[in-house]
Amino acid sequence: MTAGPSAAAAIGMIRSLGFTHVLSIPDSESRLLHAAVGDDPDLELIVPCREGESVAIAAGLWAGGAKPLLLIQNTGLMESGDALRGCGIGPEIPLRMLVGWRGFAGAEAGRLPIDSAYTYTEALLRAWSIPYEILDGADGLDAIERMDATAAQTHLPAAVLVARRFEP
Amino acid sequence: MIERMDLFRAVAALRTDEVVVTTMTATLQWPLVSQHPLDFDFLAFGMGHASDFGMGLASARPERKVIVWKGDGGLLMSLGSLVTMARYGPANLVVLLLENRTYEMVGGQPLPPSVDFVALAHAAGMEGGGRDGSGRIERWEALDDVDRRLPEVLTEPGPHFIVIPVHNSEPLPPVSHSDHAQRVVDLRAALGVSER
Numbered sequence: 001m002t003a004g005p006s007a008a009a010a011i012g013m014i015r016s017l018g019f020t021h022v023l024s025i026p027d028s029e030s031r032l033l034h035a036a037v038g039d040d041p042d043l044e045l046i047v048p049c050r051e052g053e054s055v056a057i058a059a060g061l062w063a064g065g066a067k068p069l070l071l072i073q074n075t076g077l078m079e080s081g082d083a084l085r086g087c088g089i090g091p092e093i094p095l096r097m098l099v100g101w102r103g104f105a106g107a108e109a110g111r112l113p114i115d116s117a118y119t120y121t122e123a124l125l126r127a128w129s130i131p132y133e134i135l136d137g138a139d140g141l142d143a144i145e146r147m148d149a150t151a152a153q154t155h156l157p158a159a160v161l162v163a164r165r166f167e168p
Numbered sequence: 169m170i171e172r173m174d175l176f177r178a179v180a181a182l183r184t185d186e187v188v189v190t191t192m193t194a195t196l197q198w199p200l201v202s203q204h205p206l207d208f209d210f211l212a213f214g215m216g217h218a219s220d221f222g223m224g225l226a227s228a229r230p231e232r233k234v235i236v237w238k239g240d241g242g243l244l245m246s247l248g249s250l251v252t253m254a255r256y257g258p259a260n261l262v263v264l265l266l267e268n269r270t271y272e273m274v275g276g277q278p279l280p281p282s283v284d285f286v287a288l289a290h291a292a293g294m295e296g297g298g299r300d301g302s303g304r305i306e307r308w309e310a311l312d313d314v315d316r317r318l319p320e321v322l323t324e325p326g327p328h329f330i331v332i333p334v335h336n337s338e339p340l341p342p343v344s345h346s347d348h349a350q351r352v353v354d355l356r357a358a359l360g361v362s363e364r
Contacts, residue, residue: 092349
């Protein structure tokens with residue numbers, strides 16, 4: 001079984017890229033990263049109630065000069081559609097997102113039924129023209145760096161799909 | 169109940185260098201009393217999320233108060249925002265809830281009649297809440313309340329959540345769909361935010 005990315009290493013990457021705030025709603029894939037953000041004195045953790053809130057708060061933070069990172073699950077990405085349209089894509093606010101890819105492991109193993117959250121995630125990102133990277137495994141945290149650069153260059157939201165659960 | 173344009177005039181007269189975020193019908197009438205580089209039109213940025221945006225903005229700019237004109241229908245679209253604000257709302261956030269009990273912008277359809285927005289804010293933990301524990305909930309019934317309390321609200325720590333029952337008897341200007349990206353560029357320029 002392929003190992004997931006290290007939460008500790010991810011924190012190092014997040015800090016090195018200059019993020020100031022992390023807006024996170026806990027989910028199974030990212031719970032260890034969520035906890036690590038909460039333990040980091042240099043990152044401000046905000047835990048909204050729904051992902052649409054996360055997106056709008058992040059847009060306000062960015063407009064005010066901060067650099068927020070969204071940590072959400074793909075189901076939350078779907079929930080946040082109108083906020084993402086209105087606070088990211090439309091006004092060209094370069095929101096950076098780590099998106100837990102619920103359903104990836106089951107689909108990879110061929111377990112039926114396939115989780116529809118897995119099925120629609122990439123299709124949805126493509127429909128919104130949101131560029132994305134896939135973080136699959138312990139290595140490859142540089143996907144976060146590439147996503148960050150893409151958002152900066154395009155002035156549009158960009159995402160990393162996190163295929164496996166974060167590990168310590 | 170306060171005539172909304174009178175309310176806007178009263179607030180505009182006391183406002184100095186605060187950011188003012190507007191949404192829905194406030195985006196149509198606030199510009200009649202204010203043309204300020206720190207006015208931000210949130211129309212069409214995301215249903216129900218004006219105060220969330222304001223909370224982010226206020227968190228990033230703690231040196232400056234951020235006022236959000238929010239509608240009661242918009243609040244119902246994102247009630248969880250109250251809970252989030254009660255936990256993380258910064259001291260410089262002021263949410264002025266325009267309570268007209270209708271979805272005015274889209275035809276005046278009534279809101280659920282028994283909703284008590286002050287009670288909802290209390291239940292969410294706004295009183296004594298916010299990031300610094302200085303959250304306040306108020307209800308302003310008359311223009312005298314604005315004149316008496318707003319100067320204090322703009323200087324004392326919050327976050328403030330203030331419910332203001334309003335009605336409108338003046339014609340609404342037409343909706344203007346100015347460029348969304350440019351609104352953000354202009355706001356950041358007015359705040360002196362550099363690109364990053």
